[in-house]
Amino acid sequence: MLNRLKEKKGLLIALAIITVVCGLMLKERYLALVLCFVCINIIAVTGLDILFGYTGQVSFGHAGYYAIGSYTSALLTLRLNLPPALAVIIAGFVSMLFGVIIAFPAAKLVKHFLSLLTIAFGQMVYIFIAVTVPLTNGTSGIVGIPHISIFGYTFSTNQSNFFLLLGVVILVFIAKKRIVDSRVGRAFIAIRENPHAANGMGINVRYYKILAFAVSAFLTGIAGALYAHLMGFISPDTFTASQSTLFMTMLLFGGIGSLVGPAIGSAILVATTELMQSFVSYQMLIYAIFILIVLFYLPNGVVGIIESLKESSRKQHTDKAVNNA
């Protein structure tokens, strides 16, 4: 009962913040666009979190799934004239398919071997889209990707796109929470915590690793597709290894294995990137500083601070109760 109430309180606060933000944003076109980026990154990083934060499988190649989602959706709408909303979903599944293909060898690998495989995957996708000119138009990129429209309404402004993306983020959050709190989520976490014991408890470790890759690639692919339709233009520049690093930085900074971690990480890093527009050449340096902060001071990210604050306040509470008694 108490937990229920707490959950609702969190939800109310979140809703209040969103309403205030929406109110502010309706005037500011640029702010709306930044918030759209935040939403897209939240979806992508949530995908990475399922794989890395919950199942313990590292990936430095998530820009690959992001790219696959983007290009699939763009090409489906431009070449086959599919409605964008449908193309986004198909793009998610195509990305998922690649996730499963990568997972077959990846499920056998751990630590640095897995890192290398995922880096290689990200690079392969990048090079493929950069050189396959007939399909992807190479480094010039694809222009004129249509906006998403649902039931005849086209999301053409940044503001309307924000509401659309916010809706997707909420759906993703609900899905993630439900997965985590289920038999499947427990299997994921058990594999992260102790793969040998998970195996001994009847969990088919290989199957669940592949499943985690699939879910992860699906979400990041969807994020890529949404990005393509928001911007209307994509080129290989967006999908370099530094994009993979950015996703990982967002996740680590926000906090792995939590619901709000990816949201906090995405918000802070997107904001930083926007504020530092004039220092674009120093971007990677800034991400590196974020990673160093995490490594030395925030092993559990920003969420870790919140958790430890909560814990200490709870302790004070119980101490008081003990003193009073």
Add this chain to the structure above:
Amino acid sequence: MLKLEKVTIRFGGLTAVNEVDMEVPKGSIFGLIGPNGAGKTTLFNIISGVYAPTSGRVLFEEKEIQGIPPYKVNKLGIARTYQNINLFKQMTVLENVMVGCHTKTGAGLMSSILRTRRQRAEEKSVREKCLDILHFMQLDSKIDFKSRNLSYGEQRRLEIARALASEPKLLLLDEPAAGMNGREKEELSETIRRINEKGVTVLLVEHDMKLVMNVTHIICVLNYGKKIAFGEPADIQQNQEVIAAYLGDTRND
């Protein structure tokens, strides 16, 4: 129930288990003892599927199970605990036990995302079952603790609780009393007896002789990977070869 036929395993030049024949009768508490390095844990790992034997057969309820992976062995009804505690440290006590129910449940990804009625009912029954098990193992006051925050003895009990969640027919306990104090050991003997009374066959590896002699019905003694004795606790205590293995054979000096 469980039968080993000439089970041998070699690691390079080392024969860790050498042609061991052993039969664990249904409903018994079976003790597996021997000096350090005798091959007890290796034998456990063969039964639970971690290692495939070099030769020989392992039969569980008349089916050959040697060489099949651990997660399938668990599904057949063999659950185990680990000598060097292998809990899911960041998960709560309750969640640890819920993981143990994995093979007895079936909800998949889609039914979990959609929260189908069946999935919700399954979650509820899993929760209730696990709370019962935790009550049985006297861990009900700790359900929301992260498992790494438990005391050593509690962690050992949680390992047993997690194994029980898969409703095993055969329970393998690998040194469950290691690191426990006298009182905890007595409670453990009682717990093992109560688990056995529920119809679970228990295979116990343990160093604490008092506990083994107290609780088991039959004992098998290994030394250097070979079976050197087999019988009831009282006979084992009198067996010259066993005494020699434990205390050192002085006749050849």
